[in-house]
Amino acid sequence: MRQILRQHELGRDPWRYPGEAGDGPQLLTLAELLVTAPSLPATAGVYIGPTDEVLLLAGVIDTVVLVVVHFENAGDGRGFSQAQVLRQQLRFAGELRACGALKRDHLYLLARCGFNAFDLDPGEDRAAALAQLQRFSVAYQRASGTLVQPRLRTQA
Amino acid sequence: MYRYDEFDRTFLAERVAEFREQTRRFLAGELSEDEFRPLRLRNGLYIQTHAPMLRVAIPYGLLDSRQLRMLAHIARRYDRGYGHFSTRQNIQYNWPKLAEVPDILADLATVDMHAIQTSGNCIRNVTADHLAGVAPDELEDPRPWCELIRQWSTLHPEFYYLPRKFKIAVTGAATDRAASEVHDIGLHLVRGADGIGGFEVLVGGGLGRMPIIGKQIRSFLPQQELLAYLEAILRVYNRHGRRDNIHRARIKVLVKALGVPEFTRQVEAEYSASRASAPRLETAQIERMRAFFAPPAYRSLADEDPTRAGVSAAFIAWYRHNTRAHKVSGYRVVLVSLKKHGEPPGDMFDPQMDALADLADRYSFGQIRVTHDQNLVLADVAQTELAALHAALEPLGLATPNIGTLTDMICCPGLDFCSLANAGSIDVARQIHEQFSDFDYLYDLGEVQLKMSGCMNACGHHHVGHIGILGVDKRGEEWYQITLGGSASGQVALGEVIGPSVAKDRVAATIARILDVYIERRDNSDESFLQTVRRLGVAPFRERVYAADTAAA
Numbered sequence: 277m278r279q280i281l282r283q284h285e286l287g288r289d290p291w292r293y294p295g296e297a298g299d300g301p302q303l304l305t306l307a308e309l310l311v312t313a314p315s316l317p318a319t320a321g322v323y324i325g326p327t328d329e330v331l332l333l334a335g336v337i338d339t340v341v342l343v344v345v346h347f348e349n350a351g352d353g354r355g356f357s358q359a360q361v362l363r364q365q366l367r368f369a370g371e372l373r374a375c376g377a378l379k380r381d382h383l384y385l386l387a388r389c390g391f392n393a394f395d396l397d398p399g400e401d402r403a404a405a406l407a408q409l410q411r412f413s414v415a416y417q418r419a420s421g422t423l424v425q426p427r428l429r430t431q432a
Numbered sequence: 433m434y435r436y437d438e439f440d441r442t443f444l445a446e447r448v449a450e451f452r453e454q455t456r457r458f459l460a461g462e463l464s465e466d467e468f469r470p471l472r473l474r475n476g477l478y479i480q481t482h483a484p485m486l487r488v489a490i491p492y493g494l495l496d497s498r499q500l501r502m503l504a505h506i507a508r509r510y511d512r513g514y515g516h517f518s519t520r521q522n523i524q525y526n527w528p529k530l531a532e533v534p535d536i537l538a539d540l541a542t543v544d545m546h547a548i549q550t551s552g553n554c555i556r557n558v559t560a561d562h563l564a565g566v567a568p569d570e571l572e573d574p575r576p577w578c579e580l581i582r583q584w585s586t587l588h589p590e591f592y593y594l595p596r597k598f599k600i601a602v603t604g605a606a607t608d609r610a611a612s613e614v615h616d617i618g619l620h621l622v623r624g625a626d627g628i629g630g631f632e633v634l635v636g637g638g639l640g641r642m643p644i645i646g647k648q649i650r651s652f653l654p655q656q657e658l659l660a661y662l663e664a665i666l667r668v669y670n671r672h673g674r675r676d677n678i679h680r681a682r683i684k685v686l687v688k689a690l691g692v693p694e695f696t697r698q699v700e701a702e703y704s705a706s707r708a709s710a711p712r713l714e715t716a717q718i719e720r721m722r723a724f725f726a727p728p729a730y731r732s733l734a735d736e737d738p739t740r741a742g743v744s745a746a747f748i749a750w751y752r753h754n755t756r757a758h759k760v761s762g763y764r765v766v767l768v769s770l771k772k773h774g775e776p777p778g779d780m781f782d783p784q785m786d787a788l789a790d791l792a793d794r795y796s797f798g799q800i801r802v803t804h805d806q807n808l809v810l811a812d813v814a815q816t817e818l819a820a821l822h823a824a825l826e827p828l829g830l831a832t833p834n835i836g837t838l839t840d841m842i843c844c845p846g847l848d849f850c851s852l853a854n855a856g857s858i859d860v861a862r863q864i865h866e867q868f869s870d871f872d873y874l875y876d877l878g879e880v881q882l883k884m885s886g887c888m889n890a891c892g893h894h895h896v897g898h899i900g901i902l903g904v905d906k907r908g909e910e911w912y913q914i915t916l917g918g919s920a921s922g923q924v925a926l927g928e929v930i931g932p933s934v935a936k937d938r939v940a941a942t943i944a945r946i947l948d949v950y951i952e953r954r955d956n957s958d959e960s961f962l963q964t965v966r967r968l969g970v971a972p973f974r975e976r977v978y979a980a981d982t983a984a985a
Contacts, residue, residue: 351470351553353593357670360590364709381454381471388589411450414443416583418711419590429439 280373281394281405283423289395291342293375294323303344306332326354330361337366344395347376356389363390363420380405384412390420433494433799434579434724436544443586444541447548451475452534459531474554474592476547477533480851486525486533487550488540492560492578492602493521493802497789500800502543504785510536515785517770517778519842519893520599521559521802522550526849548586553594553681555585555666559601561609562803565725566811568759572621572629574602574610576721577658580713584659591666595673596681598666599638608921611804613637613646614896616683617665622652629655635665635695636687639890643926644684649696655718660710664703668695728797728812733762738818747822749833749871755818764815766796768808768825769832769840773865776858777843778806787828795821805842805881807835837874838882838947839865842893846886846903847910853886855903855910860884860939867940877947880961883918896920898962899943900927910936916946916973917965930974945976 279286290300303323304312313336321342324330333340343362345355355374362368374386375395383394383405396405415426436444451471458468472478476487488503495503503523507515510532511525518524528536540546550557558581565573581600585591591598601612604621612618618634631653637646653661669683687695703710739748756765768788771777788808792800795817796810803809808830813821825831834840841864844850846857861884868874883897894900900915912934915927934942947961949972954964965973 350467351593352675353553353591353595353670354675356590356593357667360667365705379467385587385589385592408450412443412446412587414439414446415589416443416586417588418709420709421589427439 278395281396281402282371282392286402291321291344293344303342306330309333309336309340324355324358326352328358330358330366333362333368334366337368340368341370342373343368343370344373344375345391347374347378347382349377350379350382352377356385359386359389359391360420380408383409384424387421387423388415388419388426392421392423433496433575434491434721440544441541444544444546447546447587448534448537448541451537455530455534470552470593472533473552474549475533475537476550477530478551478851480526480849483527484530484533485849486528486536486547487518488523488525488545488547489550489557490522490545490802491582492558492564492575493562493804494575495800495802497792497798497800499543499545500785500789500792502540502545504782504789506536506539507782507785509539514779514781516776516845517780517802517806517808519804519806519844519891520557521562521804522557523802524845526845551597553596553598554592555588555594555598555600558582558585559599559610559615559804561603561605562801562809563609563756563765563811564604565727566758566760566763566765567605567607567609568757569606570604570759571606571623572604573722573725574604574619574621575725576718577619577621577655578602579724580659580717580721581662584662584711588666590663591670594666594670595675596678596683598669598683600662608924609804611893611896611920613924614639614643614893614920615646617662618646619658624652624654631655631658633661633665635699636684636692638682638684639893639895640682641679641888641890642682642684643890643895644688645924645926647687647692649692649699656713656715658713660706660712661699661703663710664699664706667702667706668698672698727760728799730760730763730812731814733814733816735761736815738764738815743819746826746833747819749875750822750826750831751818753833753837753875754831754835755813758812760812762815764813764818766810766813766818766821767803767835768810768830769835770807770830771834771840772829772832773834773839773869774862775829776845776848777841777861780808784828784830787824788830791821791824805840807840833871834874836879836881838868838877838880838899838943839874841882841884842897843884844886844891850886850891852889853903854905855886855912856936857884857886857892857903860901860903860912860936863937863940864943867944876957877950878960880947881919882943893920894918895926896924897927898965899946901939902933904933906933912936912939912942914942914946914977916970917962919962928970930970931978934977942977946973949973949976 303321306328316339373393457463478485511527515523560574600617601610601615602619603610614637620632633650634646801809847853881898883893884901885892885894886903896918902913918927
């Protein structure tokens with residue numbers, strides 16, 4: 277079972293990603309979720325790819341408890357915008373998890389965009405990852421996250 | 433100019449610490465080259481032909497004297513005693529050692545400088561008119577807006593991994609001295625109906641393999657909406673720009689694929705949708721920033737004619753070519769030529785930097801600017817002190833009276849340093865300096881903008897040179913393609929290729945033929961080279977260049 281970095285600890289993850297067998301609730305792709313929308317449980321999880329239009333979740337976002345955003349490679353920045361839209365425009369308040377080709381060096385900006393859980397490469401050093409999450413104590417922009425809350429100049 | 437406070441310094445110290453740790457991990461083998469690359473690029477560090485190349489940000493080209501002394505120190509301590517000013521108003525060092533780069537960044541941070549986002553697929557250093565705040569034709573000083581953009585774009589969490597690099601230029605004057613129409617976003621300060629301040633917004637300009645002039649998507653954007661609107665543009669680009677092909681990934685490709693009306697519609701829709709959360713500039717924020725760029729304490733002086741009897745011919749030539757009108761009476765803008773004949777264009781040695789910093793303190797309120805055509809500016813010199821300044825610049829090799837002439841050329845580092853280049857631009861620059869060493873001839877030609885790039889990436893802006901030179905590789909040999917009629921300001925235009933490329937040793941001779949046609953065919957001595965090319969088209973130039981001999985390939 278994969279372990280997910282949340283807040284300051286690792287947690288076991290019951291969810292099955294698309295294509296994974298076994299027990300536990302199944303994450304749906306965006307297309308699957310939209311097709312089954314009328315009969316969704318109140319605790320759905322959705323798996324978002326880089327080209328998915330997250331605004332399509334607008335009508336069902338209240339039934340979603342987990343959004344997993346997949347990053348194809350370390351330079352793929354689309355998920356950062358998807359996260360901001362989810363948090364700012366759809367007001368999604370559940371777990372927003374980043375998975376895929378991510379290193380500890382991505383975590384701070386991911387957290388600033390609203391991610392609050394990270395499915396990291398198993399080889400990545402968790403303690404170092406948590407330290408990187410707290411790398412910056414100040415930031416020039418408002419953003420979406422609550423996991424890290426750097427001081428803004430307007431608060432100075 | 434903008435002054436860092438405790439907030440900015442805290443951020444910068446944390447950034448230096450982050451990169452020091454990342455460099456340590458790379459050197460310890462904990463990060464592969466592929467993993468380290470995006471991290472080092474976003475701190476200005478390339479791996480080039482001979483060594484790493486470090487590009488240090490000079491936000492909108494503005495420096496103070498202590499910062500210029502620090503650039504001299506870096507050149508002396510960590511490099512080979514010189515730096516190269518680039519067409520994006522930055523400075524590049526060609527010989528730093530990777531392991532020392534964190535120390536260089538720490539030294540830079542002591543004078544509030546950095547190399548953040550000077551490369552990589554992110555928002556790059558914002559550029560501006562080098563005569564901002566002093567130009568007589570200026571509507572509004574762009575620099576407060578540039579600094580707001582600099583801060584907003586620094587480690588912007590959403591736009592740090594864009595499909596490709598992203599360049600923003602701002603200008604507030606009638607004449608565009610920032611090449612804003614060939615940037616990903618060009619912002620023009622304008623006045624709306626009731627005299628309210630705002631921006632005209634252009635998107636999708638650029639040079640490189642697909643040169644294109646930016647398209648207007650907003651004729652008027654209220655000033656306080658600037659960052660909100662930039663976020664809408666960047667979000668559309670970040671989500672929908674191509675990522676499958678590096679050569680098709682700039683925003684200009686997205687604008688072209690969607691068409692301007694559809695691209696504009698998407699930006700406006702995003703702008704509306706994000707209204708509640710997007711950053712809106714408060715009046716107090718804008719005024720705070722404007723205060724940093726308040727005019728210096730000018731003395732009350734009358735205009736005079738510094739070319740009166742008794743001054744030297746050398747001074748008069750320098751005054752005519754290397755100084756410009758200032759909006760305040762009794763003052764003059766001085767352009768410091770980094771185009772001394774025989775030297776690589778844009779290069780400066782550390783003693784020159786130190787000496788110029790002293791001159792800036794003495795004669796120009798301690799500030800220096802970098803132009804996008806690779807010269808420096810002392811923007812606020814009293815006319816009464818011009819002669820003394822000239823006398824001080826001359827022995828430093830910083831008073832070559834060639835600004836605006838053919839030999840004031842833009843030139844990229846080329847094969848000598850850059851791993852992308854096909855051509856030795858610096859060699860060709862030397863060849864041109866040798867061929868055109870007669871200043872009377874250069875002055876008779878008048879304004880000719882020669883811009884040279886060592887490869888298709890067009891760092892030397894060859895597309896918008898009145899004469900453009902592009903290095904191309906033919907079976908391992910250096911050849912040069914010539915374009916005519918480009919222009920980066922006024923009626924912006926991309927140059928037209930005159931014909932087959934020419935061999936390296938024929939470049940200067942080819943330019944001489946082109947200029948012969950101009951001198952013979954200009955309709956009077958006032959018609960500029962560019963006007964003549966526009967009137968005649970490239971045909972007569974082509975005929976002369978390729979007339980029965982060995983010039984052509």
